[in-house]
Amino acid sequence: MAKGKVAVWVGTRKGAYSLTSDAKRRKWAVKGPFHAGNDVFHVAADPRDPKFVYALANNGWFGPRVFRSSNSGAKWNEVAPPMMSLLKDRKKNEMGGSEAGPIVNLWHLTPGPEDEPGSWFLGVDPGMLFRSDDRAASWAPLDGLNKHPTRPKWNPGAGGMCLHSILLDPTRPKRMYIGISAAGVFRSDDGGESWTPKNHGVEVSFQPDKNPEVGQCVHKIALDPANPNTVYRQDHDGIHVSHDAADTWKRVGKVLDTDFGFVVTAPKEMPGEAFFAPLEGMSRLGPGGQLQVYKWSEKTRKFTPTVKGRPFPGDLGTHRDAMDSDWLNPSGIYLGTTTGQLLVSPDGAKSWNEVPYRFPGIHSVTVAPAA
């Protein structure tokens, strides 16, 4: 791979795109749309072998599909979609189908451990997690989560019961986190075999019980790159931080006008700092006609607005997978909007630029080394 060359994969309402740039991240070459016409919720390149790229396409006619490219998106092949494991004793409904199916949408891919090439984790609606060890050719359900005893208390959010966040602790190979709307955050310390709800301290505004074990509407989580016991959480009910590997959470976002939002990212070269883009809760738009990206600092315990002036006037919103950051120094931070703008900061959010290409509404933005 070219040293410092960056690839940004964008999933949109109408297909997927790739953007590549050098380490300056000022000029971008755009390719796409791939899988035109499909709702591509997520595209992920394999950091262990970036020429392998995977796209999660959801389609009202044909259902969910997984596509794989072995040559950086030049050619794609459909590979096996995950299937809900159908129990023999599961009741049939009056339509002749199972009461418990099917998989509605494919949401999020996360590569497995560095030393397990070809391994991937996949989150889907309805709130299920799958693992592949053969580059997505086949998927096995992780039933420790999929059949979790708290499952009857999970509920779908407006986007469905989506499993949208899958994080692996780089310092503890068996430790994983997932986030489901609206079930909350769960942690596994045995590689995904068993799972424990981790929502203590996150209040639920939309249920009679404000402090349940599960049912929180987490929107996105991120691990601090230097200290993975520090976890950042954008929840329906505010911005939270944990310093004990999600055992307890503290809401830190109340100082903002609004701390509702969907996105969070923690750049690898900015330890102790995370970025959020809060939205007004009812409209899901940036407050006051200006989408703002705040930097949270663990050192100062304060938020700092990073978008200066009004460079992007308008009413912009974001989906939960639409912000990511790269591994370079200074850090690149990337934010897509529901109306197709891609905002890029090549300097750790000191400045922001808009890529001069208007995409369909953006679901996801994922950065990887260019192959």
Next chain:
Amino acid sequence: MTFSDAFIDTSGLPHRPMVAVRLDAMLKEFVPRRALTSSAKSVRAMIEELETNYPKVRFRLRDETGQLRRYVKVFVNGDEVDRRTWLSTPLAPSDTVDILHSIQGG
């Protein structure tokens, strides 16, 4: 080319030997033909036969629970099959089945 692979206009014959199956253009990615014949005796058996002969269409018309996907419509002799009973809808050799996709999205 085998007999069942070809679409043969048998409307002029006194008895058509098989069920005529017509597919809309949406399915061309999965089934290379727009018209087929089938010996199936129910809509379910016809779709299972289609999935066996053209594995790419598996899970595209039906989800993994066996239900028709939301925007898939099946018509027998011009009448839409009731989604509640479509599995057991019988087919006779003279029937014509149309599989269509409704318009969706924007």
